Amino acid sequence: MFTQLKKEWFGNVRGDILSGIVVALALIPEAIAFSIIAGVDPMVGLYASFSMAVVIAFMGGRPAMISAATGAMALVMVTLVKDHGLQYLFAATILTGILQLIFGGLKIARLMKFIPRSVMVGFVNALAILIFMAQVPHFIGISTMTYVFVAATLAIIYIFPRFVKSIPSPLVAIVVMTAIAVFGGFDLRTVGDLGEITQSLPSFFFPDVPLNFETLSIIFPTALALSIVGLLESLLTASIVDDMTDTTSDKNREARGQGIANIVTGFFGGMAGCAMIGQSVINVKSGGRGRLSTFVAGTFLLFLIMVLGNVVVQIPMAALVGVMIMVSIGTFDWSSLKSFTKIPITDSIVMVVTVVTVVITHDLSKGVFAGILLSAIFFTAKISKVDVSSSHNGNTLHYRASGQVFFASVTDFVDEFDYQPEGIQKVNIDFSEAHVWDDSGVAAIDKIVLKYRENGIDVSLSGLNEASSSMIKKMAVHDKPDGKLSGH
């Protein structure tokens, strides 16, 4: 236990400290931009990123994963912030944490396997589209110089890494563009125009909301959506970090850790956050493997806020927009466009429906639900075909059923049989390749048997597996004396 803890914290000190610093630098522009998406002061996102990272370093289940203020969460809270204000956001953040703690306690990670991959692909693609759309008001039709700055920022972001890989290029772009804007005297909108940066340490306080049922009814829907979106992205990120580092992680502990981190963040005046795919990839690429990397990222970020507060307000919005466009390009799963022709059409439909639902409702959790529901329907439709083949043997007719006999397949199943076969006195139905799942399946078999009996043909069932036959024994009427279908 102790050696495990020591390894998770101090197994890779040099790599963890360096990568933590890199991540802290890369977090600044994103935390500010996500605050602006949510409609709150940049400090709310910066404090959240500090406290999420530090708490999750201790409480998370996936070492080297980075949690902070994220775009996915920011997008969910927009309406709450606009309609009810900041204090309700803090309260919702705390409630989000409580919900996640409960979900983690209920071992939510097991449920992840029921979320189809096409829904997850739709989730990241929708997220990318929403992040991009949130940038549009900040750069379309403002001024020519705004376009120039956005383009120059993107150029630096994508060209700089070809020469220097150790410093995150978005930060370089922000620094260069801010310097040009300040010393060149360009008239551009800055971060300072949208909110304040205070160079103070975050403090512990209770959100200023009335503690009553009305408050709960205001924050609960948002908190529920936040907790689901946060866990989805966190557990997806955990799987990605697992794969990158070829190690495993405790997903339920991660879910509980996310909960604790959000509770703490809410009390320190931060917005709800979750794990970040992009930053976690940067961390692992830069050599981060242990909990120390996440801890350093959080603490160094706070240090930077303290030192750089005055500079941050001068960052031109156009440069931040450039960074966010990069984030959205990086988030989008471009391979899903290429695989459109290769994967089953139903998978593509599920993906597109997930994306469209999110873009219309602006709520990632609704898109995920729509996607899961649709793919469940597709799956049911796919397995609801029971094959029935027949063969004669003297005056006996043999049927062979293969597939799943359940509510969605029984109508077609019953129609597969010929109930007035000529010169047949006995019918045998072989179920050795079929499974009877529910009372609809049993009722269908009843119907078939009784129909033959009406026509004076003897029916026998064979090959039923144990589960199917015990269900038939319990619920069927055809094998009971005077068996008749009820209601017929």
Place this chain on the structure above:
Amino acid sequence: MNGKILLASDGSNHALRAADEAIKLARGLNKEVIVAYVVDFDQSKKDVLHSAGSIDREQKRRKQLGSTEQKLQDSEVSYSVKVLHGTPGPAIVEYANENAIDYVVLGSRGLNSLQEMVLGSVSHKVAKRAQCPVLIVK
């Protein structure tokens, strides 16, 4: 010394030619071959999104090596497959040096020649940093 031969493969045509050479070497020296497939950090995200779980992922990656494995099976050289994670160059070097590999065999370029031009060649990095002889196949 009974070290093994490390064949780095991404399933490309260059890697297939490298497999031919690795087989010749393995036969001549009577050595075992380890086929290393490197999953790049950036590839992890895509693969995790598009697979149902780690077993499914493993199978899909093995599929990339299909023709390489076929060659080795036909040649009756004994071999094993190892999936490495990381940046291809350093990952191959680290594995070769830590596992006392005798020879590293790899193609001169991979699937994406444009990327190689920009990022610097994997084969060059391996040749420079591996502690054993490296055979780069054109």
